[in-house]
């Protein structure tokens with residue numbers, strides 16, 4: 001009997017030693033070699049070899065309590081606003097305070113994009129997320145011109161309004177719909193119209209289908225084995241590239257024939273990219289054009305589709321905010337000259353309360369949970385060292401759920417935006433030279449949708465207790481199964 005206890009004791013002891021050895025592998029590989037500099041690292045725990053902290057991250061974000069991941073880090077290491085971890089295959093630092101996030105995002109000398117390899121492979125090596133600084137600046141200026149500014153947005157407003165009105169009407173006749181799925185289709189049509197002009201319905205449907213699969217793998221583990229999300233997403237990327245290639249070929253052929261395509265009007269983003277020439281006379285290759293288009297079309301519909309769904313969802317669940325938001329729209333209509341058909345950009349810019357509703361939705365949902373950077377040099381943030389080459393994850397969710405900035409942060413309350421927010425306190429679109437170039441367009445789309453929804457419609461959720469999923473993006477598990485109905489008095 002005594003020898004049995006001895007064997008159990010020895011096994012338990014060996015397991016403890018093994019655990020402690022394994023727990024020190026990442027320290028040995030990444031911290032020890034920093035020498036004395038390791039003592040300036042932020043507090044934290046680099047987890048297990050290879051997987052690092054990914055298991056705890058995925059467990060939390062696949063549960064109903066995603067914030068348990070950061071909460072447990074803060075509980076163990078204190079509220080320093082900066083922590084070392086090992087995530088997405090790299091030694092990394094998570095920053096959670098407004099000041100630290102702002103510093104990282106606005107300091108291009110010390111930080112560059114540092115997205116996980118899986119994201120780069122799916123979105124494209126030649127897209128903005130991997131592009132050198134100067135090239136990024138040039139192409140960003142070129143491409144964002146077509147989605148920013150008064151003139152461009154006024155042109156799109158007409159199309160957005162038409163498609164919003166017809167979609168809402170159609171949905172009332174469809175009965176049960178997955179509201180999120182329909183919203184994503186709607187924002188996809190808008191972005192295709194803006195970037196590719198009039199592509200045929202089958203091309204559009206094929207693109208939309210492939211993007212849905214692509215996105216499922218963006219935050220998944222990089223396991224390229226049949227059956228895993230990342231593998232499926234890689235296949236979807238291949239299909240997307242083939243579709244975009246056929247569009248580029250068609251455009252180039254039209255140019256060779258020197259004939260305008262039938263029915264083609266203004267120059268769209270694809271044309272601008274084909275025509276672009278740098279200071280050395282170099283034109284972009286097909287692979288570069290395709291990666292930039294693939295990135296823009298993805299960034300340009302998933303986020304706005306999700307946020308519009310959530311804003312509608314929150315308004316419907318909070319009758320007092322619904323009433324207030326509707327009142328603003330009704331008042332605006334009353335003040336509008338009777339001869340005016342449809343919305344103008346000036347009208348949208350005057351929707352102050354609706355703007356608060358949208359900002360609050362973006363805060364509570366935090367569609368981009370974090371963005372990724374890589375340190376180009378050893379750099380100090382909040383008094384701690386971020387070593388050269390380490391990744392930095394700006395954890396927007398912690399900024400947006402900070403109870404010192406937003407009282408009762410888990411509650412939806414547009415009044416949170418009656419206060420002017422300081423730089424860094426509200427980062428739905430990031431900051432610095434990588435600030436989302438589609439921010440104005442996104443707010444315009446969401447505002448136009450909510451304007452028409454509030455005036456005439458309501459959302460009846462069929463499964464109001466549907467659980468919420470947080471990866472790859474926050475959404476109701478049933479994609480918001482609902483009926484869109486006409487309001488009784490409307």
Ligand code: HEM
Nearest residue numbers: 128299300303304307367368371428429430434436438442
């Ligand atoms: C509510 C909607 C949206 C949200 C929450 C959102 C969020 C973001 C965030 C946080 C970034 C910063 C990434 C970084 O710092 O690395 C970003 C970048 C970007 N967004 Fe958006 N976005 C939205 C809508 C759009 C739309 C409508 C478009 C296109 C028309 C777009 C195109 C892009 C592009 C191309 C980038 C990369 C910019 C660069 O690296 O220079 N986004 N977005």
